[in-house]
Amino acid sequence: xxxxxxxxxxxxxxxxxxxxxxxxxxxxxxxxxxxxxxxxxxxxxxxxxxxxxxxxxxxxxxxxxxxxxxxxxxxxxxxxxxxxxxxxxxxxxxxxxxxxxxxxxxxxxxxxxxxxxxxxxxxxxxxxxxxxxxxxxxxxxxxxxxxxxxxxxxxxxxxxxxxxxxxxxxxxxxxxxxxxxxxxxxxxxxxxxxxxxxxxxxxxxxxxxxxxxxxxxxxxxxxxxxxxxxxxxxxxxxxxxxxxxxxxxxxxxxxxxxxxxxxxxxxxxxxxxxxxxxxxxxxxxxxxxxxxxxxxxxxxxxxxxxxxxxxxxxxxxxxxxxxxxxxxxxxxxxxxxxxxxxxxxxxxxxxxxxxxxxxxxxxxxxxxxxxxxxxxxxxxxxxxxxxxxxxxxxxxxxxxxxxxxxxxxxxxxxxxxxxxxxxxxxxxxxxxxxxxxxxxxxxxxxxxxxxxxxxxxxxxxxxxxxxxxxxxxxxxxxxxxxxxxxxxxxxxxxxxxxxxxxxxxxxxxxxxxxxxxxxxxxxxxxxxxxxxxxxxxxxxxxxxxxxxxxxxxxxxxxxxxxxxxxxxxxxxxxxxxxxxxxxxxxxxxxxxxxxxxxxxxxxxxxxxxxxxxxxxxxxxxxxxxxxxxxxxxxxxxxxxxxxxxxxxxxxxxxxxxxxxxxxxxxxxxxxxxxxxxxxxxxxxxxxxxxxxxxxxxxxxxxxxxxxxxxxxxxxxxxxxxxxxxxxxxxxxxxxxxxxxxxxxxxxxxxxxxxxxxxxxxxxxxxxxxxxxxxxxxxxxxxxxxxxxxxxxxxxxxxxxx
Numbered sequence: 062x063x064x065x066x067x068x069x070x071x072x073x074x075x076x077x078x079x080x081x082x083x084x085x086x087x088x089x090x091x092x093x094x095x096x097x098x099x100x101x102x103x104x105x106x107x108x109x110x111x112x113x114x115x116x117x118x119x120x121x122x123x124x125x126x127x128x129x130x131x132x133x134x135x136x137x138x139x140x141x142x143x144x145x146x147x148x149x150x151x152x153x154x155x156x157x158x159x160x161x162x163x164x165x166x167x168x169x170x171x172x173x174x175x176x177x178x179x180x181x182x183x184x185x186x187x188x189x190x191x192x193x194x195x196x197x198x199x200x201x202x203x204x205x206x207x208x209x210x211x212x213x214x215x216x217x218x219x220x221x222x223x224x225x226x227x228x229x230x231x232x233x234x235x236x237x238x239x240x241x242x243x244x245x246x247x248x249x250x251x252x253x254x255x256x257x258x259x260x261x262x263x264x265x266x267x268x269x270x271x272x273x274x275x276x277x278x279x280x281x282x283x284x285x286x287x288x289x290x291x292x293x294x295x296x297x298x299x300x301x302x303x304x305x306x307x308x309x310x311x312x313x314x315x316x317x318x319x320x321x322x323x324x325x326x327x328x329x330x331x332x333x334x335x336x337x338x339x340x341x342x343x344x345x346x347x348x349x350x351x352x353x354x355x356x357x358x359x360x361x362x363x364x365x366x367x368x369x370x371x372x373x374x375x376x377x378x379x380x381x382x383x384x385x386x387x388x389x390x391x392x393x394x395x396x397x398x399x400x401x402x403x404x405x406x407x408x409x410x411x412x413x414x415x416x417x418x419x420x421x422x423x424x425x426x427x428x429x430x431x432x433x434x435x436x437x438x439x440x441x442x443x444x445x446x447x448x449x450x451x452x453x454x455x456x457x458x459x460x461x462x463x464x465x466x467x468x469x470x471x472x473x474x475x476x477x478x479x480x481x482x483x484x485x486x487x488x489x490x491x492x493x494x495x496x497x498x499x500x501x502x503x504x505x506x507x508x509x510x511x512x513x514x515x516x517x518x519x520x521x522x523x524x525x526x527x528x529x530x531x532x533x534x535x536x537x538x539x540x541x542x543x544x545x546x547x548x549x550x551x552x553x554x555x556x557x558x559x560x561x562x563x564x565x566x567x568x569x570x571x572x573x574x575x576x577x578x579x580x581x582x583x584x585x586x587x588x589x590x591x592x593x594x595x596x597x598x599x600x601x602x603x604x605x606x607x608x609x610x611x612x613x614x615x616x617x618x619x620x621x622x623x624x625x626x627x628x629x630x631x632x633x634x635x636x637x638x639x640x641x642x643x644x645x646x647x648x649x650x651x652x653x654x655x656x657x658x659x660x661x662x663x664x665x666x667x668x669x670x671x672x673x674x675x676x677x678x679x680x681x682x683x684x685x686x687x688x689x690x691x692x693x694x695x696x697x698x699x700x701x702x703x704x705x706x707x708x709x710x711x712x713x714x715x716x717x718x719x720x721x722x723x724x725x726x727x728x729x730x731x732x733x734x735x736x737x738x739x740x741x742x743x744x745x746x747x748x749x750x751x752x753x754x755x756x757x758x759x760x761x762x763x764x765x766x767x768x769x770x771x772x773x774x775x776x777x778x779x780x781x782x783x784x785x786x787x788x789x790x791x792x793x794x795x796x797x798x799x800x801x802x803x804x805x806x807x808x809x810x811x812x813x814x815x816x817x818x819x820x821x822x823x824x825x826x827x828x829x830x831x832x833x834x835x836x837x838x839x840x841x842x843x844x845x846x847x848x849x850x851x852x853x854x855x856x857x858x859x860x861x862x
Contacts, residue, residue: 071784073376074404076411078389078743079189087112087436088739091190091197093214093221096422096470098328099433100221102212104188104199109175109210112436113221114168115284116426117332119444119503120265121165122281126508131157131489138574138593139562147584147591151514154574154593157489158517159508161274164500166265167444169435170328171241171258171286175223178234179204192408192415195368206232215364216422218352221326222360231294231318238302238313239286242438248312250299255350256288256314259343263438278504281338285346286328288314289353295319325353325360335477335505371418374463375787377410377758379403379780390741396728401779406758409727409743413458413755416745417467421455426503427474428455428467428752430701432745441735445500445510446474448522449578450662454701456529457671457708457756460536461763463787463795468533472546475526479549481505482523486556490520494556495549497522499578515592518576520560523553524603528672531610535791537813540617547614551621554611557604558631564596564650569636571596571650572604580660582653596650598665601635606672608632638668638675638683645693646675646686659695661702661732663709666690670705670712673766677713688713699725700732704753711760711775719761720777726754762798765790769819769844772808772826772857773800794818794849808857812849819846825860 083105084090090101090112097117103110128134134156141150186201199210207228214221225233239248239258246260262282265274290297295318302313316322329345331338352360380403384392392405421428430451435444446452452471459467482495485507490496497507499517511517527550534543561570573595581590608628615625641652648655648665668674669687677684691709703722710719731738738744745751762785764771770790786797793813799806804824812818820828825842828835835855836848842860849855 073378073784073786074382074407076192076408076415077189078192078408078412079187080390080742081186081388082390083186083188084742086737086739088737089742091188091212092416092419092434092745093195093197093212094419094433095214095216095219095221096418096420096425098214098219098221099420100212100214100326101434101436102197102199104197104210106180106183106186106199106201106203106208107177109177109199111173111175111212111221111223111326112169112171112434113173113286113326113328114170114433114435115328115330116429116433117330117503118168118170118262118282118284119165120168120262120280120282121278121502121504122338123336123504124278124506125484126159126161126506126510127485127488128157128160128508129488132491135490135574142573142593142595143565145586147594148587148589150574150593151591154509154514154518157509159506159510161276161278162510162512163274164443164445164502164506164510165278165504166438167429167435167440167503168262168282168438169242170284171239171246173237173288173324173326174240175225175235175237175324180208192411193369193372194365195372195415195419208232213361213364214419215352215360215367217363217367218355218360219327219349220352222352222357222364223324223326224321224357225324226321230320233292233295233319233322234317235322236300236302236313236315237288237290237324238304238311239288240304250312250314254290254297254299254314256290256312258286260284282330282332283342284328284330285342286326287346287350289325289350290314290316290322291353292316292319292322295322323357325350327352332503335481335503368418371464371466372411372414375414376785377407378784379407380783389743393728393741393743396724401724402727403780403783406723406727409751410755410758412743412745413751414462414464417455417459417464417752421467421470423466423469424473425470427452427471430455442500443502445502447500448497448526449499449519450664450705451701453525453529453671454704454750454753454756456752458752458759460532461759461789462755463789465533465537465789468530471526472530475530475549477505478507478523478526479552482507483552490556490559492556492559494552494554494559495523496520496553496556497526513592515576515581516579518574518593519578521557521572521600521603524557524607525667527553527610528603528606532671536789537793543614543617547618547620550607550611550614551624554607554628557607558627561604561631562595564636567636568634569596570631570634571636572600575600575650577648577662578664579662580648580664581656582649583656585653590656594649594651594653596636598638598646598648598650599667601650602665602668602672602674605632605635605674606668638686640683640686643689643693644686645689646683658693659697661698661700663690663694663702663705666709670708676767678767684713696722698732699729701750701753702732703729704750704757707754707757708760711757712764714775716761716775716777719757719775720779723754723757726750759788763788763790763796765792765794768792769821770794770796770810772796772798772805772820772822774823776800776803778803792816792818805857805859810849810855810857812853812855813851815851816849817846818849818855819844820857822857826857827860828855828857830855
């Protein structure tokens with residue numbers, strides 16, 4: 062049986078959100094992005110508003126946050142920890158913190174306003190986000206005319222394109238102008254008819270007191286936004302627009318009586334890299350606006366040729382849309398009222414992939430868990446990249462759901478982090494290598510940025526980022542890529558080996574100082590909640606993973622044999638995983654009591670997922686300890702924490718439990734809800750963990766750790782039938798799967814490399830090549846191994862009695 066035989070006449074459904082009403086606030090808009098330049102489309106008939114952002118627009122300027130007295134402070138902290146004076150160590154470590162203590166703030170750039178003539182009365186309203194084409198559209202009727210808006214953000218041209226049309230000639234009349242929160246910005250229409258707005262970023266103020274940080278990092282960012290308008294028919298003119306009560310009029314563009322119009326929106330800053338702001342933002346913006354020389358159809362074709370193959374590389378069908386007459390808001394309400402909707406889950410899976418393509422492309426910065434979409438000057442958590450789970454979770458689905466190019470954005474980010482992190486490792490710690498901590502801004506502040514140690518002290522963040530970068534290599538072994546990332550891995554390992562000290566009681570090497578992200582333990586000496594100790598489990602697990610990967614990389618590249626030997630010695634001396642008094646995998650080196658048993662972070666389960674140092678097959682006792690942690694943590698924490706649990710339960714093979722979290726998360730807002738959150742659109746704010754949800758769905762359908770491909774390892778009972786195409790397995794293999802009545806029907810394996818391939822399923826299986834017998838070794842009824850040849854297709858089917 063071949064997959065194409067099973068799927069004759071079958072087509073994967075489109076991925077679409079749609080709404081019957083305009084939005085009432087920012088987070089109800091339709092997000093678009095070029096990877097660098099983001100837009101949120103509102104869709105109000107009377108006045109369109111498109112909030113736009115450039116990922117590089119931040120407060121501040123290049124600065125050195127490091128404390129030159131760091132090595133002496135570190136020495137004192139280590140002494141206190143060895144004396145088990147954890148409370149005093151918490152106080153002392155604060156002297157090691159960044160200057161200033163917080164990161165700089167990500168900034169909204171501006172708003173494009175497009176006000177239409179007499180569109181206050183309307184009917185037949187619909188707005189939608191077509192994810193298959195990355196096009197947002199709005200349509201409605203007013204005065205017996207049907208109006209339509211189509212908006213897309215082009216990666217090839219780095220602009221946002223808006224087309225306005227009507228079903229009757231001469232009906233497109235509007236006024237367009239810019240708004241911004243930056244008070245010194247000015248706008249004008251130049252001699253070429255281009256609307257231009259120039260601005261500078263204001264200095265950062267503390268949210269609560271509106272006073273400057275100490276020390277204040279002066280904002281030196283400059284930016285420009287530009288708009289070109291081309292119309293078919295009608296009259297174009299420069300106008301002065303009333304910007305509202307108490308404000309000066311601003312420059313705008315007026316179109317009257319056109320058949321249709323195309324608006325090209327661009328923006329740029331003077332940012333070059335983390336330590337260089339010498340770019341000419343005006344020249345860059347005008348360069349982007351040259352896209353206005355192209356016709357709309359050409360711009361759309363260039364956009365679709367770039368976007369569609371990437372988005373279309375993975376398809377998922379979990380069930381038919383049983384209520385196509387309901388818009389997305391109505392479907393959300395039905396989910397909250399208890400109706401299961403597998404079709405909605407599949408669309409949410411694709412929404413996560415869509416957002417990655419919108420916000421993290423080749424040559425742009427990494428996906429920011431608080432998003433590049435923003436309508437204020439503060440951002441959530443300053444808009445920083447958070448390195449103690451959030452950014453990593455955003456990249457979990459990149460490899461498995463066939464978006465490997467997105468890894469380039471993470472590498473682009475880490476390469477700059479690596480440069481700055483070497484400075485921090487040397488100045489703050491006196492160590493070789495590089496490091497980063499909990500929160501990072503565009504200036505790559507790799508120091509410890511937080512008012513409390515258990516939140517901000519996380520010098521092994523680089524090791525976790527290295528794990529994600531190495532996953533890209535595991536999915537598609539490529540020597541050239543490995544050579545590129547090896548210095549980053551090696552130098553992270555050099556730092557971590559210097560972070561290790563010998564525990565005089567056991568001889569183990571343990572990270573010191575060390576914390577478990579954002580959680581605290583009860584200090585046995587005085588009963589107080591405390592953050593710092595030595596050898597927290599996540600540090601040990603990440604360092605073990607990093608050393609293991611570095612040793613493997615050294616062997617593959619034939620380099621650094623002496624260093625590899627040192628790493629092997631350190632690896633052997635790391636403490637083993639420990640099981641505590643509650644049967645749980647210990648979170649700390651000692652079996653401390655958690656200050657918050659149900660804490661949202663699951664840091665000490667890193668070894669189970671995303672790493673595979675602990676698995677049900679090779680370490681069943683430790684797997685039970687993982688389950689004990691999940692039981693003790695409870696089920697109330699969702700958001701990114703709930704998304705992590707989906708993946709953890711998928712690794713446990715508990716599909717129904719994974720689905721129970723998935724179902725709740727489809728209609729949840731955030732682990733940290735705020736007033737501005739939307740309850741009428743699917744959440745995509747980073748703390749919701751949408752990418753983690755996507756990765757979890759993929760993990761329920763396919764796993765490929767432990768050097769074998771597991772088909773449908775955690776299929777929930779409610780997904781009785783379905784199909785997925787384009788999932789990726791480690792080792793360079795693409796996998797399509799079809800299932801029926803809760804069991805495998807057929808899977809197609811498409812290896813990119815020659816080699817042995819092992820496949821496991823929950824039912825007895827057989828393997829055959831597309832046009833010849835396969836060299837198969839049957840390990841048992843449920844697991845077979847065969848010799849795969851690159852670019853051939855192998856079919857896995859149920860074993861016939």
